[in-house]
Amino acid sequence: MSTLALSTAARARSSAYAGTGQLLALAWRRDRVLIPASILGLTALSVGSAKATLELYPDLDSAQQGLGSVLLNPAVQALYGPVVATSIDGLAVFKTVMLGAVFTAILGFVVTRRHTRSEEEEGRLELLGAGVVGRRAPLTAALLLALLAVLGAGALSTLGLLGLGMEPVGSLAFGSAWLTAGVSAIGLTALAAQLAATARGCGGLVLGALGIDFLLRAVGDTATSPAGQALGWLTPLGWAGRTEPYGANRFFTLGLGVALAAGATAIAYRLLATRDLGSGILPSRRGLAEASRVLRSPAALVGRLTRGSVLGWLVGVAVVAAVVGSLLASVTEMAADPAVRAMLERVGGAAGSIEDIFVSTELRFIAGAVTAAGVALVLRLAGAERGGAAEVVLATPTRRSSWYAAHVGAGFTLTAVLLAVVGTLIGAVGHRVTPQAPTVAEGLGAALALVPGVWVVVGAAAALFGLGARYAAWSWGVLLVGFLLGEVGRTMGLPEWVISLSPFAHTSHLPGGRFDLTPTLLLLSVAAALVGFGLLAYQRRDAA
Incomplete structure (x- = not known):
């Protein structure tokens, strides 16, 4: 390929992202209350729950005695995921690993959809497109902002747990578990925003997937057979739970989440180039010409x-x-x-x-x-x-x-x-x-x-x-x-x-x-x- 052709291709790639910085700043301005409030709320959830548990149970023996029968309850395992009962720090966060992962995933979904499909549906992207804005810039800005949001939640929660004097590696693994769920949700939402023609349709796809994810993870966490337990390794929430902060501390699960997000995002960019603004890849159902009387x-x-x-x-x-x-x-x-x-x-x-x-x-x-x-x-x-x-x-x-x-x-x-x-x-x-x-x-x-x-x-x-x-x-x-x-x-x-x-x-x-x-x-x-x-x-x- 000639030097001229290479230069032309580079300019084309560069122009596709033109305006990303300005769109990121604009998106942050719109979410300057939502994102910090969400990060602080998630941090309060993790730190507050851990602090309360550590105050109630000063050592591992007292915690195991007080929580022993609760931790063996299958309903608790289905709701909260795997429980690390070998350390007081693990017991202090057993309720917030999975709950926080779900909330972090929802945060990533909300921010990504808000600045992609919702903006497109309400006509704002069409207005922005009249300026110097590349085709990929809105999606890229949304992904960056959502990534900053889930990174902030994971990082601040980790710092909060460290501030309580909890074990450093386990605290990092705790934040990693939340990030696993968060980045996975961001990638899936970027893909769903290309598939669905409406914000509601995008939400249905992502939240439906999150519900199935939670169900499969719950079945895997309560199963007694190896085949049933393997279900927990098939979903992002399952990966988050199997990070096991203050126990196994499996950091490679974050790599699984990043790989899923990267794959979904790559497909999203490819689909973005093939569809018209305002449309989706999936066909929309035609509504009736007239509503029924009950509507x-x-x-x-x-x-x-x-x-x-x-x-x-x-x-x-x-x-x-x-x-x-x-x-x-x-x-x-x-x-x-x-x-x-x-x-x-x-x-x-x-x-x-x-x-x-x-x-x-x-x-x-x-x-x-x-x-x-x-x-x-x-x-x-x-x-x-x-x-x-x-x-x-x-x-x-x-x-x-x-x-x-x-x-x-x-x-x-x-x-x-x-x-x-x-x-x-x-x-x-x-x-x-x-x-x-x-x-x-x-x-x-x-x-x-x-x-x-x-x-x-x-x-x-x-x-x-x-x-x-x-x-x-x-x-x-x-x-x-x-x-x-x-x-x-x-x-x-x-x-x-x-x-x-x-x-x-x-x-x-x-x-x-x-x-x-x-x-x-x-x-x-x-x-x-x-x-x-x-x-x-x-x-x-x-x-x-």
Whole structure:
């Protein structure tokens, strides 16, 4: 090949990445709150959990005695992955290796999709393409930002564990486990963004793969046969779990994750060059010319658009509830240590049996995740407004109030149903493993008692959207602060007046405690006021 041809090829490759730096800076500006908050939240998860465990169990013998029966529970292994029971440091992080890996994978997915398929679907990439921007630049900028996000989460968590005085090599392996899941998710999302024509389709592909990944990993971690255990080596989450921080410390699993990400990214770049802007490789299904009668209302439309997410949340909370219920057989042994019981009482209240206190504690943590589901559903209002779907709907006789009420009502309904499912399953499963567990009715009542606090946060999300779509993302900050103050505030030693700022601090501690009607009615009134304020603000402002 001539020198001229080589020079031309080099210029072509260079021009394909033109503008990557500027796009990276722009993407960082958009995510300057989301990414740091996510990194800090993940770091708090790892360091806070490890610190609490080390304070409860000062040495390996006390930890094995207090957690022995729990660690042998197959449900625990299915949820948290392999447990390193040979060191106190390994026991201190056994819950956060897998949970953090899942959250890191979700972080990588969210950032990558947000700056690829979502940008393309909303038309911003077409505007950027009118400038000096190479074909590969948007995808490259998204990959770099997502990689920085998961690297930050893994690195800061590693530093936090080192700050607790934990073993250095194991701490590095802990961060490596999170990175394995994170980089794998980034590569798969880059590929899915080329395959699907919509952000929702991209999310369905990646989150569906993540769900299958978790299921195969859980089967592999609980299997007794070599063939079953081999399933854990087939998936990124399985690789993350088999890193085994503070035990085997297998760093080569990160290489498996990087190899998967590199392969998926290479295919993504190849597909990017073969498709048109705004299209996907997979064919889109043609919709009906007219909707059926059951879909001719805003509420029905919202239900149709969110049914996949709702089903995923139902399955997720059902699995967690079943695990919590099965743990009730071991809770008496777990809480034999006065320090463990004291920690449970700080969160779940001091009334009732130890089984009641344990259920109350777990329900309050699950309620935080359920609240996130409600907030995410309400924030679809902001996404529809930015993407133009709301403009199309509101061009029909549909009123703003109906469109708003459909989403907010769906958020309220979803959270109540999820909590009802959780409470019912905890009672049903728990009562099968031990007669001391709360009944189904008691579990259901305890879960529903948390609904008013959840609705206040969902109402705050509606109010923030009412002020403007650009304020909607602050709902996640409201949820994070409210949850930390209400559920972890006493453990952190915060003053009562600070804790009382959280709506979760005013919900009844059931089962075992007393149901307080006055705070419940007050929380419901606050939630209604926030929803009403959001509606008034939404009706008076211009669309984004």
